[in-house]
Amino acid sequence: MYFLLQQAVAAFTGSGGDWGELITEAEYQGVAPLLAKHLSAIDCRLPRETRRQLQGLCLRSRRANAIRGETTASVLTRCRAAGIEVLAVKGVALSTFAYSEPGLRPMRDVDLLAAEKDLSRLQEILVELGFRLVEEESVPDDFYHLTPLCKEVEGLPVPIEVHRNLLPFHAQYQRWPLERSLAGARSITIGHGEARTLSLEDTLTHCYLHGFQAPLTYEPFRLIHVADLVSLVETYRHEIDWQLLQHHQPRFCNVLSRLHFLTPWQDDVVEELHLVVDDAPHGVGRPYRGWPQRKLTEEPLSQWWKLTRETIWPAQWWLQLYYGHLDGVWYHRMRWFEHPRTVWRWMKTYARAGRKSSKRDTR
Incomplete structure (x- = not known):
């Protein structure tokens, strides 16, 4: 892998690549600390300003994750004292056991999964600990997580999302309340405190569904989602119950095979x-960029044909990753039936929303 990285760096510098743009993109993709770690491992001669930028991002991520970890630990301690079952999920958990050090896995907020009956008490505990509602992010009462609460710790805002369901309430996803994963939960350490998170099999399933099979309106996957899956598989493949995972996600290994062409x-x-x-599929690494993720009204008329083509005929690599079929009859069914049906369902959803809006306006 480091030999391949050396080749990539040589090609990048040889073509006059802009290190500043690369770092900006790495930060957006959530992999700036990983970039710094691996460039350091090959003793890459970076421009001084580039090295300073990467070091700054690494230090910031390390400090931010340490603060979030200790804050999370204090919340979980109070929850245990109150008899409330809580699972730490997503970035705050992954950073502690899927990576060699927590600072390598940036996160935007802290995600906690709790039972419906405990949501009010958990919110009260957060308020008692100094957290306040983020008013500008107010969400409906029946949303899959509560309105985030935030507390400033050592100058760093620490937002916490309390989930009643691990994934958005959407026809594409099965319901995922706390009870689904509580029995198989595994123990980890966050900060200097005990915590529990999803089983390895549930973690892999969630990483895939959240990162790569989100509804078409959501933002495309980011490279940190790839890093999560790769880190989990390569670190824990001998502990993962692959039969159980395949039972719940029959096409999961097909998905892993597509990631091979992005990072071997x-x-x-x-x-x-x-x-x-x-055989490498076409369009490796190219995410879905069609409708409804991009709106016709937001595109110039000259781009409508391109948007239509990307909606109806997305890249082969993304199609295989999203639907899980690689070749044969099932691949053609996916290309000609499953994906058009998904787009058609979104068209009906927007049409219904438009009719409801029209009715409200006439009243």
Whole structure:
């Protein structure tokens, strides 16, 4: 992998690539600390300003995650004292056990999953600890998480989202309340305190659904979602119950095989999981950029044909990643039936929303 990285760096510098733009993109993708770690490992000669920028991002991520970790630990301690079951999920958990150090996995906020009956008491505990509602992010009462609460700790805002359901309430997802994962929860350490999170199998499932099979209106996947899956598989592949995972996600290994063309798996991972990595699909790394993620009204008329084509005929790599079929009859069914049906459902959703809006206006 480091040999490939050296080649990539040589090609980048040889073509006159802009390090500033690269760092900006790495920060957006959530992988700036990983970029710094691996460039350091190959002793890459970076421009002084670039090295300073990367070091600053790494220090900021390390400090921010340490503060968020200790704050989360204090919240979980109070929850245990109150007899409230809580699972720490997403970034705050992944940063502690999927990476060699927590600072390598940036996060935007802290996510906690609790039972419906405990939501009010958990919110009260957060208020008692000094957290306040983020008014500009107010959400409906039946949303899958409560309105975030935030507290400033050592000058850093620490927002916490309390979830009643791990994934958005959407027809594309099954319901995922606390009860679904509580029995198989695993113990981890966050900050200097005990915590519990999803099982490895549930963590992998959530990383895939959240990062790569989100509704078409959501933002495209980011490279940090790729890093999460790669880190989990390569670190814990001998502990993961692959039969159980395949039972719940039959096409999961097909998904892993598509990631190989973005960042190659180790040979033993390919062999053990029987990944299909012979022929590279078209459009590797290109996310979905069609409607309804992009709106016709927001595009110039000259771009409408391109938007229509990207909606109806997205990149092969993304299509395989999103729907999980690689070839044969099922691939063609996915290309000609499943994806058009998904787009058609979104058209009906927007049409219904438009009719309801019209009715309200006439009143």
